[in-house]
Amino acid sequence: MNSYPLEPLFGKIIGPFERFLRQTTAGGIVLMCMTLLTLIVASSPWGDVYRHLWEMPVRIGIGSWNMEMSLHVWVNEGLMALFFLLVGLELKREIMVGELASLSNAVLPVAGALGGMLAPALIYSLLNHSGPASAGWGVPMATDIAFSVGILVLLAWRIPRNLIIFLTALAIADDLGAVLIIALFYTQTIDMTLLGVAVALLSVLVLFNRGGIRHPLPYAVLGVLLWLALLKSGIHATLAGVLLAFTIPARPVYTPRQFDERLDEMRDAFHAETINCEEIDAPLDVTRMSTIAENLEKASSAVQSPQQRMEHHLSPWVTFGVIPLFAMANGGLDVLAMPFREVIVQPATLGVILGLVLGKFFGITSFAWLAVKLRLSRLPGGVKWRHILGAAWLGGIGFTMSLFIGQLAFSGKPALFEEVRIGIIMASLISAILGLTWLYLSARKPQGPAVNCSFRAQDSEDEKTVPDQEPGVKR
Numbered sequence: 224m225n226s227y228p229l230e231p232l233f234g235k236i237i238g239p240f241e242r243f244l245r246q247t248t249a250g251g252i253v254l255m256c257m258t259l260l261t262l263i264v265a266s267s268p269w270g271d272v273y274r275h276l277w278e279m280p281v282r283i284g285i286g287s288w289n290m291e292m293s294l295h296v297w298v299n300e301g302l303m304a305l306f307f308l309l310v311g312l313e314l315k316r317e318i319m320v321g322e323l324a325s326l327s328n329a330v331l332p333v334a335g336a337l338g339g340m341l342a343p344a345l346i347y348s349l350l351n352h353s354g355p356a357s358a359g360w361g362v363p364m365a366t367d368i369a370f371s372v373g374i375l376v377l378l379a380w381r382i383p384r385n386l387i388i389f390l391t392a393l394a395i396a397d398d399l400g401a402v403l404i405i406a407l408f409y410t411q412t413i414d415m416t417l418l419g420v421a422v423a424l425l426s427v428l429v430l431f432n433r434g435g436i437r438h439p440l441p442y443a444v445l446g447v448l449l450w451l452a453l454l455k456s457g458i459h460a461t462l463a464g465v466l467l468a469f470t471i472p473a474r475p476v477y478t479p480r481q482f483d484e485r486l487d488e489m490r491d492a493f494h495a496e497t498i499n500c501e502e503i504d505a506p507l508d509v510t511r512m513s514t515i516a517e518n519l520e521k522a523s524s525a526v527q528s529p530q531q532r533m534e535h536h537l538s539p540w541v542t543f544g545v546i547p548l549f550a551m552a553n554g555g556l557d558v559l560a561m562p563f564r565e566v567i568v569q570p571a572t573l574g575v576i577l578g579l580v581l582g583k584f585f586g587i588t589s590f591a592w593l594a595v596k597l598r599l600s601r602l603p604g605g606v607k608w609r610h611i612l613g614a615a616w617l618g619g620i621g622f623t624m625s626l627f628i629g630q631l632a633f634s635g636k637p638a639l640f641e642e643v644r645i646g647i648i649m650a651s652l653i654s655a656i657l658g659l660t661w662l663y664l665s666a667r668k669p670q671g672p673a674v675n676c677s678f679r680a681q682d683s684e685d686e687k688t689v690p691d692q693e694p695g696v697k698r
Contacts, residue, residue: 250542251373257547258554258622258648265555277552298552299630302545304450304464306623309541310398311468312534317395319473330600331591332392335611338590339393339618340364340400343582347574355639356571358632361408362643363578365401365624367651368394369546371617374655378662382613383605390614393587401624402465409631410458417456421463424449428470437472437529459631468530475528546623553626556644566645575646579619580653587615613662619654621647 264273277295284290292300317323323333343363351357372391379387428445436442446467454460527535566572591611594600602611625647633640 249373250546251369253543253547254369254373254550254622258550261551261554262556262648266557270555270557274555277555295552298548299627300454300460301450303549303627304461305537306541306545306549307402307461307464308446308468309464309534309537310395310402311465312471312530312537313395314399314465315469315471315473315530316534317392321392323392323396327600329392329396330594331602332389333396334594334600335389335393335587335591335615335618336366336396336400338586338588339366339397339583339615340586342586342589343578346582347578350570350574350577355633355636356569356574356642359571359574359629359639359643361401361404361628362625362632362647363575363582363621363650364397364404365621365628366394366397366583366618367620367622367624368398369542370620370622370651370655371658374620374659375614375617375662378659382610382662383603385603385606386610386614389603389606389611390617393614393618397618398624401628402462405459405628405631406462409628413457414455417452418458421449421452421456421458424452425466425470428467432470432472435472437476439529439533442467442471442529461627471530471533473528473530475531549623549626553630553644554648556641556648566642567649569642571639571642572646575625575643576650576653579621579625579647579650580657583619583621583654584612584615587618588612591615609665610662613658613665616654616661617658619658620651622651625651 278293280291281294281297282289282291323329344360347360347363375387375390424445450460450463453463629643
């Protein structure tokens, strides 16, 4: 009987967090490249053609029922709903089983996220306390998870792994704050009838969840209707993605024990077929073996919750499709024609730059310090205050969500949006440089094997010197 080596055939098994970090890093690199390419094209002789392309009307519909919006609006209102769906799935996962599930683990990143939202908003409001620019106070409050975590992972060989977990949890908590801000403060006039329709659709989705419906199609159909109802009601339609995410079932059909028993049955049946089969190298020629393989595939799917499967399948499309398209649609700034000397001193631009660069840094570090000083939490294993300071600088990268909030805050005010867009791009660049430089110079290189992409290296020297953690605090 031939033996098949499992490692070359199936590869190494990696956890969901490791897969998330790999994908986030790659997505951050793609987003950087796409942003740079967009700025180059927008500043070239083809810049006007490029910008007109995004304002081209696109009609989608069936028969007499159709919707027409510009390509730019379809990206911001439609595709970004998928981004918020993924954000909602990540939030739900972190709250249920991740770093936000335990109060002792959640206090530090949530406190940092809270400070990182309040301080930037305060700085912006001090510089723009009145006038039309005052509506942009929410712009510097957001942290871009793809950029910030992606850049941090580039230094994984030099920093403790728990710092990456801390910044990831902080960015996810920050996303929740941004979603609440959009829902509460950046909505138009509300149509109560359509809002009632949206509430009814959400109630049906909850009933689907409680009733044990796990097929994705009913959720997808009602999710589209929920998006449409919110779009027409005046509440920003992308919030439909977050609401839909929290109705997706998080429990699988099979428990781990049931799946293990099912695996034993199918393994025994498959083994019996290989003994009776002469053509061992062509097992799919045998109908029985093919059936066993299909049942194994179904069982593997049933032991994963619909939420896990949806997040796994949706994440690459959002990371490598939706977010780069959003950057292309909203980052088309003609840097050559822009009078930087005039724009850089505008209160809106200064408010965004100082809010993201300084506000995020002081807000994250001060609130994290208070949480530790008040004994509400403690630093994760191996993480020192110098690491927190570096992560706080990276928290000032607010590209995707900041641009999104800026679009809502200055809808119909292109001049002001241009000012805050310049501020967002400059502040994100400054924060990335400061964070990378700080962590590279201040973080000592861990002893022993270097940390690779799978994060299976030994603990750093810092971690070895940290005393045992209190119960409930993960290392």
